[in-house]
Amino acid sequence: MTTVMSKSVSAPGKSIIEKLNVFTAVALGAISAIVVWRLSLAFLPQDADSALIFSREDKITLLSMCAWFVGFMTGIGALVGPFRWLMGKDLSHEENMFLAGKDMGPKRYFRYTTDHKVVGIQYLFITILIFFLGGTLAMLIRTNLGTPEGGWLHAQAYNSIVGTHGILMIVGTIIMVTGPFGNFIMPIMIGARDMAFPRLNALSFWLIVAAAIPLLWGQFIGGITTGWSAYNPLASQAPLGMDGYIMYICIFAISTMVAGANITTTVVKMRAKGMTWNRTPIFIYGTVASVALALPAFPVFFLSQVLSAFDRALGTSFYNTKLGGSGWLYENLFWLMGHPEVYVILIPSLAALMEMAPVFTRRPLFSFNVAIMGIAGISGLSVLVWAHHMYISGWAPLLNAPFMLTTELISIPTGMLFLVLIGTLWRGRLWMTMPLMSIFALLWNFMIGGITGIYLSDVPADGFLHGSMYVTAHFHYTLMGAGLTGALASLVYWFPKMTGRMFDKTLSWISFWMVQIGFNVAFVGMFMVGLAGQPRRVESYAPTFNTANMVTTAGAYIIMIGMLVLLYGVISSARSGVKAPKNPWQAKTLEWTVDYPIPLENFDVLPTVTSDPYGYGKAQS
């Protein structure tokens, strides 16, 4: 790309697109919310005393949050392109270059920038922020549970913290790989100049930022007291904070759908010449499988929350049994998203580690085809298991056995991925880096998470374990022990390409061991109290569970220290780490063929792929 920004772009009298940034977005969002709030207060009629459902406060809250959303997205510049297109005058080349952030320096990170590398860094920043907030809430939970009687936090605040921690971490883990690395690395890895729809790429990121405020807002108007699953009709009875949850999920679901369509199209249509499906890196398969699963799952989640909003604000009764609705409808809609979502989180992390395994063992990936079959098998089965969350809900008991079967079948393709990882490590020349150790950590953690999941998939065992801390420990072993481990390894592995500097080796090791030791201490303790019968989501508990809870709390503090060391590692390595060579790991995928700083359009000449990405030790590889 040879075009450069002309002086007139930054001169006085600049166009609207150049004036918009995150500050104008926040200002316009806040003004819109306040105006709509005042108007709603003035003009919306009071609820009749005889009304079955009082909905005025919910209407005011939801309208104000919608106004925030529209104002924010307008203020960031998301509507400029569509508006100009509708007017029959699309953006000029100069304006597109401005949107791409060309020659703009750090300011581009605060704008509606379309360059996939900028979006990747933006995603990395917001993922770290989400994990910091979610982790802080986890520490509050564990501190409160340090003693049986609890009481440090107000009981209602505790409930809200549990719900907010849950939904923050779910969103954080969904975006932790496909966000930063799917955006920054993936297009270069397939030899593309950018994503298929760069403006949609920026849109998907800024939607997440826009979604954050309603969630925060909700904390000050009663909180999210239902847990992250927000079951109805419990959620319909909950305070106004639930409206924040509803808006957060609706906006995030749009973001996920947009990102899913964009990533899928990019991979299908924009792979480099010669990059046949057999030569496409496994990380790409993982990313596509993840977003492809999200594509059908998140519209259902979106719908579940729209209906929830209707019940709260319009007096409908989709979930109100008394008026003809059904709480089971919500449970089905929620888990139709909720279980594929587990694999939306896990598959990219597993795929990233499979991507790294050949690099750090200097061996080809053990059975590329089995890896793809494993990913495909998990993806296919994951949409057929949702009702194992509802065994004891009373919904369709006759379906318990089929759902038990599909759930247990999923261990077969999961086993295939284990086989691929172990087969790659077997007799490899191990390069003992933090990413390689993360593969061992994943195998350990995911083995525990997977085996305990088999007990939960079993109907009789689930009757005892359901709703206990055992479930909490199980899903932390899968989402955190496996998912987060893969994401942290990805950070260290691709850090040189994203920042031009190596991640500090000592800090990566300290962080790795503290997080892994702390994690296993924390969640083995949680398994113990769960097996002994401690229910989850409780603010206080019987003294008999105290010792294991103390162990869990101690483990959580160790994780906190490890994560803070990692945070320092990110900041200090990005600022003053050792400058990275072009290909520090001697890997064979395309992202390592470009120099840092990476040009705006990645490649001067689009590459042609002639070999297998894992052909270590093979001739002509």
Next chain:
Amino acid sequence: MNKRILGALATVVLGAGVIAGIGTYVASAKNDSTVLAATPAGTMDTPQGNLPHATLAISVYPDSSAGSHGKDGGAHPGYVTYGPSTNFEVPAHSVITMTVTNYDGGESLNNDYFARVRGTIDGSAQLNGERMTSISPDAVGHTFTIHGLAVGQDELFVSVPMKAVAEEDMPEEGFTTKPNVTTFTFITGSPGEYVWNCEYPCGDGTIAKFGAAMSTMGYMSGHFTVKG
């Protein structure tokens, strides 16, 4: 010390400080932070002997313009509420006499169990000066029901129904001049932490009337602490 290690340690200290700060803020931000302590009132003869005596006087209001919700009823002026506080502190191993003045109307309970007086001395209470052991489940305004885990602390379960104010006595504006006054007496054990709530579905405008005031602490529920 190595500069990197020092920087990491500083980040840990700073991060832990931020987390502690957020925790302290959340822990102190309670919408029902006021506590009403029982007033000592000498001693009283009970089936368990002569015990220290203390009294508590509270009310139930049809909206939040009374109670502890501040000027104009606070965030939810329409919510029914107990007051002047919803957190109570009483002495251990004592006899407690509570007086509840109910200014609110009511209808039917979901569960007739709570129409009977339970957990008081001799299982009775005084309603407007007359002894009673239960009221009609269709004429209950609210209940005052103390629960608590029996693990690690003495069991305490007290549940007393409050008679609803008759519909014809409920004014359009302000509070009725004909409230129903219920007095009951019970004995506390060793120190412990308990919760109390109303069992009458009074969260108007929500599904099954168990939302709104019923699901927001500081209105129809709170803490009941027995102190040593």
